[in-house]
Amino acid sequence: MDRKKVTIDGNEAAAYVAYNLNEVCAIYPITPSSNMGEWCDAWSAAKRKNLWGVIPTVSELQSEGGASGAVHGALQSGALTTTFTASQGLLLMIPNMFKIAGELTSTVFHVSARSIAAQALSIFGDHSDVMAVRSTGFAMFASNSIQEVMDFACIAQAATLESRIPFLHFFDGFRTSHEVMKIEQLSNDDMLKMIDYDLVIAHRKRALTPDNPVMRGTAQNPDVYFQGRETVNKYYDACPDIVQKQMDKFAGITGRQYKLFDYVGDPEAERVIVMMGSGAETAHETIEYLTEKKEKVGLIKVRLYRPFSNKHLMEALPPTVKSIAVLDRTKEPGSAGEPLYLDVVNAVTETYNNGDLKLHSFPKITGGRYGLSSKEFSPAMVISLFDEMKNERPKNHFTIGIIDDVTNTSIPWDPRLSIEPEETFRGKFYGLGADGTVGANKNSIKIIGEETDFFAQGYFVYDSKKSGSTTTSHLRFGPRPIRSTYLINNPKFVACHQQVFLEKMDILEDAVNGATFLLNTQISKDKVWESLPEKIQKDIIKKNIKFYIIDAYKVANETGMGVRINSIMQTCFFAISNILPRDKAIESIKKAIKKTYGNKGEKIVQMNFDSVDKTLENLFEVEVPANVTSSLQFLPPVSGNAPEFVKQLTSRLIDGKGDFVPVSLMPADGTYPVGTAAWEKRNIGLEVPIWEQSICIQCNKCVIVCPHAAIRAKVYDEALLKDAPATFQSMKFKGKEIGEGHAYTIQVAVEDCTGCGICVEICPAKNKKETRLKALNLGEQLPIRVQERENLEFFLNLPEIDRNKLNHSNIKESQFLQPLFEYSGACSGCGETPYVKLASQLFGDRMLVANATGCSSIYGGNLPTTPWAKNKDGKGPAWSNSLFEDNAEFGFGFRLAIDSHNENAKQLLAKLAGEVGEDLANEIINAEQKDEPAIYEQRERVEILKKKLMDMKSDEAKQLLSIADYLVKKSVWIMGGDGWAYDIGYGGLDHVLASGKNVNVLVLDTEVYSNTGGQMSKSTPRGAVAKFAAAGKPMPKKDLAMLAVSYGNIYVARVAMGASDTQTVRAFMEAEAYDGPSLIIAYSHCIAHGIDMMKGMSNQKAAVESGHWPLFRFNPELAAQGQNPFKLDSKAPKIPLKDYAYMETRYKMLTKSHPEEAEKLMKLAQEDVNGRWKMYEGLVEEYEKISKNGNGDGALKQAAAVIKSKI
Amino acid sequence: MDLSTTYLGLKLKNPLVPSASPLSKSIGKIKEMEDAGASAIVMYSLFEEQLTHDALELHHYTSTTQDSHAEATSYFPEADDYHLGPEEYLEHIRKAKEAVDIPIIGSLNGSTPGGWTEYAKKIEQAGADALELNIYLLAADLNKTSADIEKIYIDILRSVKSTVSIPVAMKISPYFSSLAGFAKQLDDNGADGLVLFNRFYQPDIDLEALEVIPNVLFSNPQSMRLPLRWIAILYGKIKADMAATSGIHSAEDVLKMMMVGANVTQIFAALHMFGTGHIKSLLNDIEDWMEKHEYESIEQMRGSMSHKSVANPAAFERANYMKALTTFK
Secondary structure: OOOOOOEEEHHHHHHHHHHHHOEEEEOOOOOOHHHHHHHHHHHHHHHEEEOOOOEEEEOOOOOOHHHHHHHHHHOOOOOOOOEEOHHHHHHHHHHHHHHHHHEEEEEEEEEEEEOOOOOOOOOOOOOOOHOOOOOOOEEEEEEEOEEEEHHHHHHHHHHHHHOOOOEEEEEEOOOOOEEEEEEEEEOOOHHHHHHOOOHHHHHHHHHOOOOOOOOOOOOOHHHHHHHHOOHHHHHHHHHHHHHHHHHHHHHHHHOOOOOOOEEEEOOOOOEEEEEEOHHHHHHHHHHHHHHHHOOOEEEEEEEEEEEOOOOHHHHOOOOOOOEEEEEOOOOOOOOOOHHHHHHHHHHHHHHHOOOOOOOOOOOOEEEEEEHHHHHOHHHHHHHHHHHHHOOOOOOOOOEEEOOOOOOOEEEEOOOOOOOOOOOOOOEEEEEEEHHHHHHHHHHHHHHHHHHOOOOOEEEEOOOOOOOOOOEEEEEEOOOOOOOOOOOOOOEEEEEOOOOOHHHOOOOOOOOOOEEEEEEOOOOOOHHHHHHHHHHHHHHHHHHOOOOEEEHHHHHHHHOOOOOHHHHHHHHHHHHHHHHOOOOHHHHHHHHHHHHHHHHHHHHHHHHHHHHHHHHHEEEEEEEEOOOOOOOOOOOOOOOOOOOOOHHHHHHHHHHOOOHHHOOHHHHHHHHOOOOOOOHHOOOOOOEEEEEEEOOOOOHHHHHOOOOOOEEEEEEEEEEHHHHOOOOOOEEEEOOOOOOOOOEEEEEOOOOOOOOOOOOHHOOOOOOOOOOOOOOEEEEOOOOHHHHHHHHHHHHHOOOOOOOHHHOOOOHHHHHOOOOOOOOOOOOOOOOOOHHHHHHHHHHHHHHHEOOOOHHHHHHHHHOOOOEOOOOOOOOOOEEEEEOOOOHHHHHHOOOOOOHHHHHHHHHHHHHHHHHHHHHHHHHHHOOOOHHHHHHHHHHHHHHHHHHHHHHOHHHHHHHHHHHHHOOOOOOOEEEEEHHHHHHHHHHHHHHHOOOOOOOOOEEEEOOOOOOOOOEOOOOOOOOOOOOOOOOOOOOOOOOHHHHOOOOOOOEEEEEEEOOOOHHHHHHHHHEEEEEEEEEEEEOOOOHHHHOOOOHHHHHHHHHHHHOOOOOOOEHHHHHHHHOOOOOOOOOOOOHHHHHHHOOHHHHHHHHHHHHHHHHHHHHHHHHHHHHHHHHHHHHHHHHHHHHHHHHHHHHHHOOOOOOOHHH | EEEEEEEOOEEEOEEEEEEHHHHHHHHHHHHHHHHOOOOOOOEEEEHHHHHHHHHHHHHHHHHHHHHEEEOOOOOOOOOOOOOOOOHHHHHHHHHHHHHHOOOOEEEEEEEOOOHHHHEEEHHHHHOOOOEEEEEOOOOOOOOOOHHHHHHHHHHHHHHHHOOOOOOEEEEOOOOOHHHHHHHHHHHHHHOOHHHHEOOOOOEEEEEEEEEEOOOOOOOOHHHHHHHHHHHHHHHOOOEEEEEEEEEOOOOHHHHHHHHHHEEEEEEEHHHHHHHHOOOHHHHHHHHHHHOOOOOEEEHHHHHOOOOOOOOOOHOHHHHHHHHHHHHHH
């Protein structure tokens, strides 16, 4: 049977089978598995039916714990049910997995295996997560390639139904989940043949039903629990044979034969590797290469890892084997060895002990680790390992793929070695996230996959910044099956889609001789050579590289494509590479365009067609001169002034050489210095704000809204200007607050600015002669880069103004405070970071931050460089990320420790008062530290105390010295997004808020899971489209603020900087000052809203004016003073909700996809707004009454009484 | 009493036709207007430029963030299909035709030559009884002469006329150097009706923000003077029917327009202010007036006060100004 060939990634392959074979999917988004749930949701929304004519229900829960609970429930109620997850998500499912397995329930969980957060989080692939659930009783089934993902998803379903053992089907995160490959798609007929419907009925019959009631989930006592646990043995014993039987059946249907342990290599191999996952494909490819050279080597691919069948493993091993190396893609510190290694050792030993060993000799068995967090695993490594195995005493407990110079576990390899066949096309494409490079390459792979008989593979690497991120696409295709599950290091084709990359990336370094180089440049054919760095010129000449250029932005501009150069670059690629005849290629590109954009209308399709047609006339081959003429050098990754740590480690990560950082350079416990982002000059803003001081009114609004702290204001002594660089701009400071003789400067960090333009948009000062000009205007970065680098350095070295002289509640003055959160990798124009930065300005020097996993933990804490910084006194925010779900509790722990240290210090101080001085001790102990000057005074006192303590010898003095700093007030900030606060972390957040402890919670509310790509949260408003709410969210947004207000003793504020920066700053000040729990919910515009990010603040304003986001502050302290604690800070809605909502794609797209639903939901959403506003107004009145007559009952009064008693 | 009239070859029971406005976006409102006595409905305009803009906007915001970050390969769920073309509008016309018995006149604002003809054809196929071309063109290009501008109108008219067989009315602005001459050109090129006049948005300036602000000004009763004059001048001199629009709020306004020669009056602002029921009161008032003044039919009064029928036609021309000047003195 000729099956349909599809070019898809691993996630889609798994989802395709899972959707067809299930009735219920309960999920929660987590990278890299999110796409599986999203595919199912999209198909369900499109009313696609499963194999048996049912439209599966896809439901997003509040956490993976919730998802697994729902899966458990649905399974117990007889539905074929699945879920998709990874990493911490899988860990959250463990309790239910034990239950599901204990109850012998048929299900398949599909897992794109990912690292577990340990010393650091990582979104990339290894087996740490799946290895952590070995004891749950789930069968564990590993796929190594996209084809296997589809095949094994089906075999697993058949096997789970027959064996009754639940299956965990896993494959490598990113390498397999996101790799695009041409595969054969299983037909409905294939799947129907594989699934025995009687077993489905048997599964249903085990359902809980009042029509035939039973109970399951009893509590058992010491008398029988043990025996009960042993009842499952026979099912586990039977499972391997059942899986093999299903594999054989599958082979009969599709012709693809799998074994529980598949062997490849020489039948008389002496050295054999045992492993599972995508790395086995690379090993397979290498073994084919080595056996051709008559090497006696082989590979065992472990398919069914649990239940582990010693018998089947031993049968698979060639009897000639002398040395076995077991590779684990996980790390179990402190263990005798990693799990697969121990299993193999046990299998061989047990077989030997039983007298059944059929091998010629008892082999040496070694084990090692490879590929953690998607670390490259290449043929060179496999070859090195086989070389090592030749040794009499091969290295055991080794690592491969890193340089371990501390415990010397690593086996060296040759990173330049390649075994790839000559006929395989290898292309590397460097692009920007926003230019469509990856999308175009995905399309190209599909075209080649569908239009030729070639095998095709695509893999995409993204850097970890959210703005100006670089993408590298790795494309292979050729006549032989592709098993190269590693990056391309010897491309035949290199495309650079942004010329700016050439400033710092040596992109032709690994190109082969005779390669082709395509550059997108605005420089003409005659002049482009001169613009290239010396090294690039050298490589082009030396390697005889063919050089082509295209001005893709010109073509894009002329055809209305804007910054999307995808179709243009794709056309160039096909035109130059000759993979398909040119006409055929163009026809195919157009077909792909029609398929991709057809749903967006004829205009979009035509626009893309036009760009394709216009491309060829703008594509030129450049005649390569014989000599190198350039002296341009690559920019260094960091400046020579960088601190040693940055020079030694960080700079190598920035430079893309992190793979070769030895273990000795890495901090052992995940602790890193702060302020590293300042050393990474990314130069991604092509246009940056330029200050026109003659127009400036010194309002500092540009400073407060800047998401990247890249535009700053400073006031300083005019006399300091004498040393200023020639182009440094300044003006007389207009304020009277700090006396005469001061100058004022707005300085832009042009190399850190992303060019979002929010500052320009917010600037209220217009040129009186020409109103389109403001005090800030966007201008080209390149011509001013060097001068502004010098100006910034001068600016930063100007002394910071004394914080105590400033009124921090005043917008203008607050913005003279140094930001201690700078140059983050957040999206250009991010709506979250201005709030984070504000907190760092106001409280940074005494702040601890607990950061929930999500956007803020990624732009806040993802290497290579991080934005949290410290001031010249070495003080600044201390930051940590625990998990997604526990952030409130994590921060709460900070508070407990600080309070404990503080109490302890006070007691010790009281004891030591006689020695350090009674007055000093009393002043310190009794200091209220209500405001910044008072805290400053306390800090001074504590410094005196510490000096005294240093001269004292007693144990108590030593103890006090270690915690004396806790006598100065510390500010605990718990930050995260709405996914955390409204969903996964809500239980903990609620508990921490209810604790009464002095913590400050900042919810960066984008109303959607931003980091994982826009999934619905309980904050998503009614009528907005999000993933898992494709037809618009039908339910209203949760009013988290009111839930907190209901306690009565929690400070609660809802803020939106774009609507009122004054109210925002006040709320931050009040929240921090309040001696109890505080919650600030901050409206954060986001790219997931589908808006012009430059105008994000206008969207915020409209959100408030429409009543969608009423501003208020609820301050229990006011109640204690007999005043109304509830203050509505915004006016009654003055524009209809739709006038705000339809500024944003998330709402507007519903009018295009589901017009009737859009109208209905908008009407309801407007009613929500009206109702909520009335309720708030009513609350103001009610609180007024309570606060006036003092006779009110309930939480507020009680809270007021508590607060009074505290004051 | 016979209030009937003809417009674009359609026999209408009275001269009250709600003009292209958001009111016609709701089938319920269309029915209300029919119940109140409207004799035909001009649908809200299909703006080709808006459709194109919406498609581009949707494409931009859903595609530029795609495949840019490892954790978020996209930010929006993609629908298999979007209602980005005129389907929604055409479906609305179909529904309107099913819902009411009075004629439905489609309204189109194209932005490309292909758009004008393609959408006109589709509107015809959707069942519209006639088509109003809402040409919304502000001649702000210093390099274009009045002849260039007029040619654009004529070209559009001719291409649409050659595409559809339903009657076509041209809704134009008063900003032509020779309006009468231009009306004749439209007439000669096959316009079945003229709708006088289109009202352009009049921008304002926000003095505080120093920004230009779009400003929607509704017509006031004085606005009717402009179409009144021109209909009076054109009546009987061109074959095309004429619809008066702008500032028609009262029965008297309708009667005046009939007397200068309009076939129908198009109303919106009054309906916006007083509700769709206002049509009924207008009709009552018209009947009362006609009864009181012993008119038998609208036909009887049509054109009776036009340029060619009045005693002093010059009053519609420059003399009017002179007289005003004299009076003032």
